[in-house]
Amino acid sequence: MPDLAHMKIGLFGGSFNPAHQGHLHVAKAGLRELGLDEVWWLVSPQNPLKPMQPSYESRVETVKALALPPRMKISHIERDSGTNYTIDLLQSLKRRYPVTQFVFMMGADNFQQLPKWRKWKEIMSAYPIAVIARPGQSIKARLSQTARQYADERLSETYAGALAEMTAPCWTYLTLPLDNTSSTAIRAKLATGPEL
Numbered sequence: 001m002p003d004l005a006h007m008k009i010g011l012f013g014g015s016f017n018p019a020h021q022g023h024l025h026v027a028k029a030g031l032r033e034l035g036l037d038e039v040w041w042l043v044s045p046q047n048p049l050k051p052m053q054p055s056y057e058s059r060v061e062t063v064k065a066l067a068l069p070p071r072m073k074i075s076h077i078e079r080d081s082g083t084n085y086t087i088d089l090l091q092s093l094k095r096r097y098p099v100t101q102f103v104f105m106m107g108a109d110n111f112q113q114l115p116k117w118r119k120w121k122e123i124m125s126a127y128p129i130a131v132i133a134r135p136g137q138s139i140k141a142r143l144s145q146t147a148r149q150y151a152d153e154r155l156s157e158t159y160a161g162a163l164a165e166m167t168a169p170c171w172t173y174l175t176l177p178l179d180n181t182s183s184t185a186i187r188a189k190l191a192t193g194p195e196l
């Protein structure tokens with residue numbers, strides 16, 4: 001394990017059922033705009049709010065198929081931590097890597113749903129959060145309960161490069177060129193078979 005003490009690491013959690021170009025877009029944007037040293041792709045064993053997912057291993061394979069660029073890796077810490085809840089993972093990371101600067105990354109749809117996650121306010125207080133714009137989600141995310149409740153803790157996108165050094169709660173909203181890809185659309189397309 002490299003010395004993580006002075007690193008800035010993006011935690012990119014997802015079901016990845018399957019992983020797609022939109023995920024790559026998010027991870028690349030995080031690496032670039034947040035000035036991160038690495039992005040760790042954390043395949044969720046089972047999102048507590050989603051129906052039963054295909055096997056962990058099969059979803060890891062879909063991430064591998066993206067051929068992640070340098071400074072990105074698949075991390076199994078969430079699977080190994082034996083929990084499906086983000087707060088448990090973040091607390092165990094804090095114990096294990098007390099001085100590493102982690103940022104939790106998520107799409108605008110998840111930011112909007114954050115109050116449904118277990119101990120969501122503790123998640124907000126654990127590490128800075130980077131929200132990445134997603135088609136159709138921007139207005140909803142900006143008007144969401146999380147955005148309103150944490151309005152004073154929002155860091156302007158202009159200073160996104162400083163997010164990892166800030167003390168949570170703190171979040172920024174990255175308005176990048178949008179990427180329309182979604183796992184739902186890919187699954188729907190696979191279900192209907194190839195176009196003739």
Ligand SMILES: Nc1ncnc2c1ncn2[C@@H]1O[C@H](COP(=O)(O)OP(=O)(O)OP(=O)(O)O)[C@@H](O)[C@H]1O
Nearest residue numbers: 014015016022106107110133134179181182183184
């Ligand atoms: N095109 C995209 N633009 C921005 N964020 C995205 C995009 N696709 C996925 N994300 C974000 O990546 C993370 C993992 O997403 P996930 O694996 O659930 O993919 P998904 O396409 O949203 O899947 P599904 O359609 O099954 O819900 C989430 O935080 C999600 O918001």
Ligand SMILES: O=C(O)c1ccc[n+]([C@@H]2O[C@H](COP(=O)([O-])O)[C@@H](O)[C@H]2O)c1
Nearest residue numbers: 013014015044047049085086087117118
């Ligand atoms: O902790 C929770 O209650 C919780 C509820 C829903 C989603 N999450 C996490 O959100 C991340 C994105 O999930 P998904 O399915 O939208 O890709 C992933 O890391 C999940 O573990 C976490």
